[in-house]
Amino acid sequence: MPDNSLLILPGDGIGPEVMAEVRKVIDWFGDKRGIALDVSEDLVGGAAYDAHGTPLTDATMAKAQEVDAVLLGAVGGPKYDELDFSVKPERGLLRLRKEMDLYANIRPAQCFDALADFSSLKREIVAGLDIVIVRELTSGIYFGEPRGIIDDNEGGRIGVNTQRYTTNEIRRVARSAFELAKRRGNKVCSMEKANVMESGILWREEVQWVHDNEYPEVELSHMYADAGAMQLCRNPKQFDVIVTDNLFGDLLSDAAAMLTGSLGMLPSASLGAPMANGRPKAMYEPVHGSAPDIAGQGKANPCACILSLAMALRYSFDLGDEATRLEKAVEKVLADGVRTADLMQAGERDPATTAQMGDAVIAAL
Amino acid sequence: MPDNSLLILPGDGIGPEVMAEVRKVIDWFGDKRGIALDVSEDLVGGAAYDAHGTPLTDATMAKAQEVDAVLLGAVGGPKYDELDFSVKPERGLLRLRKEMDLYANIRPAQCFDALADFSSLKREIVAGLDIVIVRELTSGIYFGEPRGIIDDNEGGRIGVNTQRYTTNEIRRVARSAFELAKRRGNKVCSMEKANVMESGILWREEVQWVHDNEYPEVELSHMYADAGAMQLCRNPKQFDVIVTDNLFGDLLSDAAAMLTGSLGMLPSASLGAPMANGRPKAMYEPVHGSAPDIAGQGKANPCACILSLAMALRYSFDLGDEATRLEKAVEKVLADGVRTADLMQAGERDPATTAQMGDAVIAAL
Numbered sequence: 001m002p003d004n005s006l007l008i009l010p011g012d013g014i015g016p017e018v019m020a021e022v023r024k025v026i027d028w029f030g031d032k033r034g035i036a037l038d039v040s041e042d043l044v045g046g047a048a049y050d051a052h053g054t055p056l057t058d059a060t061m062a063k064a065q066e067v068d069a070v071l072l073g074a075v076g077g078p079k080y081d082e083l084d085f086s087v088k089p090e091r092g093l094l095r096l097r098k099e100m101d102l103y104a105n106i107r108p109a110q111c112f113d114a115l116a117d118f119s120s121l122k123r124e125i126v127a128g129l130d131i132v133i134v135r136e137l138t139s140g141i142y143f144g145e146p147r148g149i150i151d152d153n154e155g156g157r158i159g160v161n162t163q164r165y166t167t168n169e170i171r172r173v174a175r176s177a178f179e180l181a182k183r184r185g186n187k188v189c190s191m192e193k194a195n196v197m198e199s200g201i202l203w204r205e206e207v208q209w210v211h212d213n214e215y216p217e218v219e220l221s222h223m224y225a226d227a228g229a230m231q232l233c234r235n236p237k238q239f240d241v242i243v244t245d246n247l248f249g250d251l252l253s254d255a256a257a258m259l260t261g262s263l264g265m266l267p268s269a270s271l272g273a274p275m276a277n278g279r280p281k282a283m284y285e286p287v288h289g290s291a292p293d294i295a296g297q298g299k300a301n302p303c304a305c306i307l308s309l310a311m312a313l314r315y316s317f318d319l320g321d322e323a324t325r326l327e328k329a330v331e332k333v334l335a336d337g338v339r340t341a342d343l344m345q346a347g348e349r350d351p352a353t354t355a356q357m358g359d360a361v362i363a364a365l
Numbered sequence: 366m367p368d369n370s371l372l373i374l375p376g377d378g379i380g381p382e383v384m385a386e387v388r389k390v391i392d393w394f395g396d397k398r399g400i401a402l403d404v405s406e407d408l409v410g411g412a413a414y415d416a417h418g419t420p421l422t423d424a425t426m427a428k429a430q431e432v433d434a435v436l437l438g439a440v441g442g443p444k445y446d447e448l449d450f451s452v453k454p455e456r457g458l459l460r461l462r463k464e465m466d467l468y469a470n471i472r473p474a475q476c477f478d479a480l481a482d483f484s485s486l487k488r489e490i491v492a493g494l495d496i497v498i499v500r501e502l503t504s505g506i507y508f509g510e511p512r513g514i515i516d517d518n519e520g521g522r523i524g525v526n527t528q529r530y531t532t533n534e535i536r537r538v539a540r541s542a543f544e545l546a547k548r549r550g551n552k553v554c555s556m557e558k559a560n561v562m563e564s565g566i567l568w569r570e571e572v573q574w575v576h577d578n579e580y581p582e583v584e585l586s587h588m589y590a591d592a593g594a595m596q597l598c599r600n601p602k603q604f605d606v607i608v609t610d611n612l613f614g615d616l617l618s619d620a621a622a623m624l625t626g627s628l629g630m631l632p633s634a635s636l637g638a639p640m641a642n643g644r645p646k647a648m649y650e651p652v653h654g655s656a657p658d659i660a661g662q663g664k665a666n667p668c669a670c671i672l673s674l675a676m677a678l679r680y681s682f683d684l685g686d687e688a689t690r691l692e693k694a695v696e697k698v699l700a701d702g703v704r705t706a707d708l709m710q711a712g713e714r715d716p717a718t719t720a721q722m723g724d725a726v727i728a729a730l
């Protein structure tokens with residue numbers, strides 16, 4: 001593989017149109033900053049199903065394993081609702097996560113100052129919010145066996161999924177959270193339901209073990225996930241880094257993202273173990289979904305995907321300064337009042353299109 | 366069993382002190398309205414463990430099976446954190462739910478007008494909010510087998526829990542939700558993760574089946590639980606009745622409760638199948654927990670537990686008018702500005718004590 005290889009998987013819905021703006025940004029970095037990313041592109045999700053009858057071909061999977069980083073748009077849409085579970089668009093995404101073993105999903109929930117009034121929460125509760133949810137991404141009930149729907153032989157059916165966590169799976173994602181906390185506010189809050197689930201007891205004990213043996217200097221607390229959901233709504237700024245399992249992380253990170261009021265602005269990174277070249281296996285995606293209702297209309301906000309590229313520059317390509325440059329450009333565009341439709345109050349008019357927002361970021365760079 | 370039998374289980378933390386106020390209310394209804402409830406009292410949770418070495422004795426369990434209704438305060442506290450899973454306070458509560466087969470947990474999330482400013486959400490987002498979450502309470506990952514922590518024989522451990530739902534379990538709680546919706550806004554939104562869990566697919570299909578075959582006149586929608594968490598934060602008034610499984614219901618109902626800003630005000634009912642006398646098996650509890658940090662200080666708000674009694678009057682004792690009377694009394698007290706500490710803004714002083722709040726409700730009756 002060449003240096004700085006990036007596989008782009010635009011996916012479904014608004015994925016392709018936000019990715020088009022990311023392409024402009026990549027080109028800008030190539031032209032103006034001499035940063036050559038070796039970009040290839042392929043299909044995932046419904047788009048891959050339409051072309052190949054599977055939401056992720058083996059060839060694409062193999063390519064994802066080889067590159068330095070994958071950048072994914074979004075997958076899914078009502079068009080695929082009736083598909084069999086095994087070929088649903090989401091299976092493509094889940095296969096990437098699983099086979100690349102991207103166990104640490106890093107989801108910043110940050111409230112951009114210029115956007116604090118978009119939150120459904122009061123300004124004082126969210127202004128300046130800057131927390132990160134570290135979600136375990138390759139295990140738990142998403143992948144545990146046995147699973148499926150079986151007949152009960154009495155005319156009914158039984159649906160089964162299995163939540164399963166090992167010592168190693170918990171410890172490695174806990175380490176990711178502690179490492180991150182050390183570079184931030186030095187606080188980790190771990191969330192589970194140890195009061196009702198044995199897998200939650202193991203989770204709590206193993207996170208505590210990693211703390212006591214490896215990161216005693218980081219402040220660690222534990223919270224039941226239901227209380228965590230409450231506290232995120234009541235006073236999110238009490239947190240620095242939250243670490244939790246795959247399913248709780250799915251709900252809690254979405255709730256946290258929504259609280260910021262800036263869902264269309266939030267990137268994420270999913271990281272695995274280091275590859276031969278020392279870089280972590282990595283996939284970057286915006287937190288928002290495929291938003292089929294606005295797809296193809298130029299309404300989507302490309303910032304979350306652009307900021308996902310910034311995370312890739314920082315974590316995969318060792319270009320932290322360029323990442324900061326890009327993040328600052330996005331902040332400037334917001335401060336200048338450029339707004340896609342999702343960032344407008346009722347009554348405001350003439351939103352920027354997806355392309356206009358992308359162009360504004362380029363201009364700010 | 367005598368008519369109108371009520372078993373009171375105050376439990377731990379603030380449970381006993383809020384229940385003392387409920388006792389006053391029960392006495393008032395006896396004295397002033399000639400409503401004789403046959404009240405007995407027993408231990409649950411840590412209190413039962415301290416006395417008997419188990420969070421629920423067989424004798425108490427048997428009594429709960431016989432009465433018309435159980436009213437529970439709260440269970441749990443840090444004192445019991447180190448106890449073995451099998452005797453943790455929560456196991457007492459879970460045993461009651463399971464053995465009484467209380468499959469439908471009704472959790473109203475209502476924003477009291479006088480309290481709308483206490484929400485961390487903007488007033489316009491929550492004022493007038495009145496939704497109900499119907500949470501499946503006797504199955505799913507809370508009770509599924511296999512479960513436990515096992516050695517992996519390589520020095521590590523594996524934690525396992527099983528999410529398991531049957532056709533019948535899903536259909537009966539769906540019916541509860543549709544019945545409730547018919548008496549309210551006629552809308553049900555069902556939440557699961559059918560995009561990643563087979564048990565979620567079954568959930569969606571069975572809820573749809575009940576709708577199509579038994580309640581076609583009620584409006585039904587489906588939402589992924591992570592999107593549901595987001596939408597609850599963004600625009601909770603879009604919902605009427607939400608139906609979801611045990612674990613999602615735990616998080617989503619707590620988030621919804623917190624959004625109202627009135628956590629100390631919210632009651633819940635857990636209902637099962639009709640008994641011989643036609644009344645449903647029933648247990649009522651406040652949504653808040655045992656709040657060990659403020660226990661014994663007269664700071665707790667007794668309203669959630671008092672309103673749980675109101676739900677008991679309505680659903681178990683066929684005293685809907687008296688229930689309304691009690692609910693109106695609580696609303697009047699709030700409108701009059703009586704506030705326990707949880708209902709005060711920073712800077713406000715001299716909160717009402719638990720007993721003063723109880724007395725105010727009596728006075729308003």
Ligand SMILES: CC(C)[C@H](C(=O)O)[C@@H](O)C(=O)O
Binds near residue numbers: 560
């Ligand atoms: C699309 C879906 C499979 C996915 C998940 O549940 O993990 C999404 O909600 C997410 O959070 O990335």
Ligand SMILES: CC(C)[C@H](C(=O)O)[C@@H](O)C(=O)O
Binds near residue numbers: 226441455458459615
């Ligand atoms: C105390 C605990 C076992 C319980 C639960 O998880 O169901 C509580 O959180 C609730 O929601 O009633």
